[in-house]
Amino acid sequence: MAAPQTTQLKISGMGCASCVGRVETALRDVPGVSDASVNFATETAQVTHDGPVSALTDALTMAGYPAATRQSTLKIGGMNCASCVAKIERALTADPAVVDAQVNLATESAQVTYIDGATDPRTLAQLSEDAGYPARVAQAANDGQTDAAKSEEAKALTRSTVFAAVLALPVFVLEMGGHMIPAFHHWVQATLGTQTSHLIQFALTSVLLIGPGRVFYAKGIPSLLRGSPDMNALVALGTGAAYLFSVTATFTPQVLPQGSANVYFEAASVIVVLILLGRVMEARAKGRTGAAIRKLVGLQPKTARVELDGTFIDRAIADITVGDILQIRPGERVPVDAEVLEGTSYVDESMITGEPVPVGKSPADQVVGGTVNGTGALRVRATRVGADTVLAQVIHMVEQAQGAKLPIQGLVDRITAWFVPAVIAVSLLTIAVWLIFGPAPALPMALVTGVSVLIIACPCAMGLATPTSIMVGTGRAAELGVLFRKGDALQQLQQARVVALDKTGTLTMGRPELENVTTANGFDRADVLRLAAAVEARSEHPIASAITRAGPAELPALSEFESFTGLGVRAVIEDRSVLIGSPRLMAQNGVDLTDLKPEADQRATEGATPLFIAIDGQAAAMLAVSDPVKPGTAQALGRLHDMGLTLAMVTGDNARTAQALADKLGIDHVTAEVLPDGKLAAINALRDQFGTLAFVGDGINDAPALAAADIGVAIGTGTDVAIETADVVLMSGDLRGVTNAVEISRRTMRNIRQNLGWAFGYNILLIPVAAGVLYPFSGHLLSPALAAGAMALSSVFVVSNALRLRRVRASLPESAQDHSTQSVTS
Template sequence: MAHDTEIALQITGLNCAGCAGRAERALAGVAGVTSASVNLATAKGQVSASSDLPLSDLTEALVRAGYPAAQSTVTLQIEGLSCASCVGRVEAALRAVPGVLAADVNLAAERAEVTYLTGATRGADLARAATAAGYPARLRGQGMDEAAEDSQRKADEIRSLGREVLIAAALALPVFVIEMGGHMIPGVHLWVMDVIGHQQSYYLQFLLTTLVLIGPGLQFYRKGFPALLRGAPDMNSLVALGTAAAYVFSVISTFLPQILPQGTANVYYEAAAVIVVLILTGRYLEARAKGRTGAAIKALIGLQPKTALVVSGGEAVETAVDDIAPGDLIRLRPGERVAVDGEVVSGTSYLDESMITGEPVPVQKSSGDPVTAGTINGNGPLEFRATKVGGETVLAQIIRMVEQAQGAKLPVQGMVDRITLWFVPAVMAVAALTVLVWAVFGPSPALPFALVAGVSVLIIACPCAMGLATPTSIMVGIGRAAQMGILFRKGDALQRLEEVRVVALDKTGTLTEGRPALRDVICADGVTREEVLRLVAAAEASSEHPIARALVAAAGKGIPEAESVEAIPGFGLKARVEGREVLIGAARLMQREGVEITALDGQAKALAARGETVFFAALDGQAAALISVADPVKEGSAEAIRALHAEGLKVAMISGDGAATAHAVAADLGIDLVVADCLPGDKVAALEKLRADHGALAFVGDGINDAPALAAADVGLAIGTGTDVAIEAADVVLVSGDLRGVVNALTASRATLRNIRQNLFWAFGYNVLLVPVAAGVLYPFGGPMLSPVLAAGAMACSSVFVLSNALRLYGLKPAMGKATAVAGAAGPVGGKEVTA
């Protein structure tokens, strides 16, 4: 029977005693809760409930009441993770801590992301829980120093493993030559018998193997046997049991052969020693490969300089980036990287922002313009005021976003986790059964056959490959996507994006530039384009309307000053410029003022049918010109839509524009489905209908009014040049603002999921096929008995294969568009994706 447990919650939205009472009643009404109290002053709730009550029941009750429980997330760095079984046990230990809502452990990154009820537990308690389970853990910060520390730790681990491999190999080589050399070169056996002697060779093998096992191999016993005693065996336990069995049998054969059945006193020192060498070699290669999975993060970290010139008292002093505070004045010399986000105070220069935006053209910066950490200054000196430092810079947020996405678990991983949690105990059971069957039914002498088969089963099983299959592909795939200018804010968007069948696009700011530009000026007889634009721009110069701005920009320099300007609401405006009367507005203004526009009317209707905004200009009471403006389609939009069609996807456009304009743009770009006259609140309903008609749906938008639709879509993709609200609501951010990024995101998603399936097929297929072979099922049919040494080699190769296959994703190229990228390492432009 479940006993009661105490649960503390931090509750949000409490404004009065009535709120506290409602929240308390919501908690008390949950089945399994024996008592509940809410303190308004501290905004804390205290619940006594059955220990088997799911925390989600409490959090959902508070959400329904309108007072959601505050949640916190902490990242732990976990040591000692060697296989998928370890992952399951750490997750189980963390989820057992009161207040924990979710715990996801990433084997490749050696990190745990834990979400818990704020106030119910602490990060230190979670670290202690993982450590008590046998996997030392520490709290991990989110700064760049933490990532640099991780990189150094992995480098130290690789060096240490390399040293252990060399020592173990040097000690194991003579053992292997003495015992197995005669099988390959007949003369070696005679030489060993003549020079060393039969029994003396056993003593030498015993000495060298013992040094291997108590030296480089001791780690397997230190971790494996305690895990076995805790009832939570892992990969180390399999290796420890297998090598110990071979070693102990060999020691008995060497020193007490008389206690063994006649003809069974054989030694297997070479198996124990070489297994350790091969497993360590596999782990060394694995560590090197795992180190490379974080290359994208390392490249991003490398974008921020360590120091900057801070101006104080007229002097520029070189200062560590960590010591820069908001408001500091920083001097940026030509060719230097920007250290922190800021705003230019003085100077003019061009900055290369390609590593952040993906745009290869340098951007001019002068007083008042923002600068971003990691970008590179051109030839001009600048001084700027720091606005965001440390973890608040755009670069730091990108690093955090990529790290969090890399640590995500895809839905496909759930099945793998359930299997691998029981994998090692199952292998041990199969090994025990193998020994029993060989001992009872095997040919004489049965004991050596049973020992070889049992050890081979223990050694060949590889939960490492099963555990690494998904997280390594996710880490490399998401890291590579970041280098292509695609930031997956949520890792599971990788899998959901692959399932999308229709892509819905916002029009303004997504398909188009989001600002009108002059398209056509059709002049009446005797009037020049330059004259009309100059006078019209003078009349519009004082207006902030986007169309007015477009006309002023098109007129260029030398615009005269208007003598008078009169706005006519609903019609247009009237102005006097250089003594001439200027009228600008719709056809109804011309009709009201008696201006004849019949000659231009037919062309006006043709331009309006193309989705352009049309108006007339008159000078001194005579029709002078027909002017049209339109929101220009972004470069690459048409190309992106063609590519989406080629991928078998339908493309829809959702726009607040009138039907004529929306359909004109859609026809021009080849869009399949159009929803026009759509208010912000209508977009979600439009998405629901599209999903019902066509299946899983992605939505691409950029504005504040797109945030609900981005959140409601199966996958929301935000244009990176859009608003912060839109980006926060999205699953994926296209940093450059180029719609071709949607195609590249789809390419990254499909390539990564394909890579995961390849890894899972290999990892599961390897174990399903080779564990029975190791058990000796082929022997009765004339097949071979698998040597434990070969089993160790196969096991080591399995993990290395999975990691190497995941690393192929670094060769992924953008399907289209620019390859210049966040980390500046995206490879050649415009190539097709590699097969991955």
């Protein structure tokens, strides 16, 4: 049996949120499908399956929601006869996601039509490569193609709406003008006559329903016949009923009860116009929800300068391969992930990390595609291209998160699955009640209320409430350097009650630094540091490296060197004997530490590691080495406390050092000296004591803890294993990203609750109003046209409310001062 895979498909034909349940049911009924999640806002389905993709697309077509296709052009080399054409076509069509492949020998190209989301142009090019014919993407399908299609779709919808409005305006004026202005009514009767007025309205409304309104019948009637009515079915039933009743009243009024032969052409026409207008507004608003993805895609340059035989030429990004030597000029965007070979510069990596301070780059450093080079020129070697670049992976993660379905959405889907049939039932019940109990003439009132119920109901608002907020929220989070890799983490994080953090590399820099030099017996600080750095340069121990880094660039030579395991080292420099190490080593060599001991004990209680240096048998200085706290850590932890969260540290470091750091940072609970498997027990204990737990870590040894936590948050500067295990990834190593993640999670879930409250409240309150419950008190019924306007605005409200998440600011914005280098105190 094939291993399960996750395929993302673009779905067409979904008219409203009630379609979601039908698409999911169709997909889950396919053998081999273990899970299917459909997102109405993005019009995508994520399917976990172990069967062929073709089975999924066949099921979608049968259900009336075919998978969308895209087209890409490949430039193919090595072809020399017709048999090559057939061989390449066979290789391409062997991919079940490929619908059609046409290879042209003359142009040395292939036009490939494939299922959108199931494969991509680079994978198709690789199929040709594997068949022995090198290929490259000549026309990347994702380079604005989707945006162009969406834009054209919105323009076509706008044209239909304008045309429908032009047709509906005379109908509305002829019918409603007479009701509002009696003089106008008399003028129409005197000049046109009632029957002529009705015929004009009939003609214009017929054109409107056959033209711009046809979409509702083309989609709604088939859904009714399949026994699974959708939003289009409600509109088709409502407008169709009003139109047919009006046609009957116009041409055969004698078949209707006395006094009930009224026309409602204006209701049918205005309903179509208002709903089309609502869809235009909704489409434009939804277009803005994907702004984050478009912004990320737009970060990658289209071309790069490649070194070829000593000269540089411009080449398309699609043609860049690993190992190519590239030139990046001042102010240019870095085209792909690469390693610096020559040059120094500062690179703005804010689009990846969210940190505003440019990062210095020199030979052997890595640069990330999409970041912006500063004032220096760089010569680099491409290390990752295409889908392997950091930017491409970020885009993929954001797309996955935006297409995810939160647990809260399950309830909404179950409701919308029966919502439309329930509305039809309420409409029929309303008509029956008015026909039985309504005042004469009852038939027109029954028709008005029945149509109003059909038109005012809005499952779209319910279906859009969650996915639009997710799209905007996760997109904004990505702009702030926070990636939600798993959709349910967005909902779970706002439920967290305790945040557990690893120490080394998470709270601290993960690299020891010399923080203090205290001299004694008149020794000069600079001279002592110079000698200490020279001695420790011989050692690879992290503490020794910290001392060496703190010393001058020019170091004196050693004439002798001796290491004492676990104690320290001795060397002879410039005819002076230098001893560096622990108090025990000093005691063995008769060195008196009386003057330095109090300071050393104080530093030890603060979590530092004290070392001593003796020169020619006399105590010269105490060196305090510690793993410094990351900039912004204290600020971030303080903000998390303000959010009502309990803070815990889980570390393998010794208890005294861990407790000293916890006291310094205000951490509530400390579990120290634990092995990786011990972290799991510590996490379970914290969860039992406090509730839902988020764990923040960065190393390989943190991967089990990240997986075991309710929400695993990985520091982006950590290892790939930790990042792959986590639910949330912080693109920078700054813990202020945790506060941003929590803030985004809380704001997004609050936004979703607002949207759901509006969507459900709207339908619960206004469907009875449309049915006429206020008629006994006011003597008025809700006009179907007003019902259509209210329905259209309800969806626009939900999407507009979600768009407010684009204005979310960083919970704790970083400042340049946080990145300044801290000098060693004396």
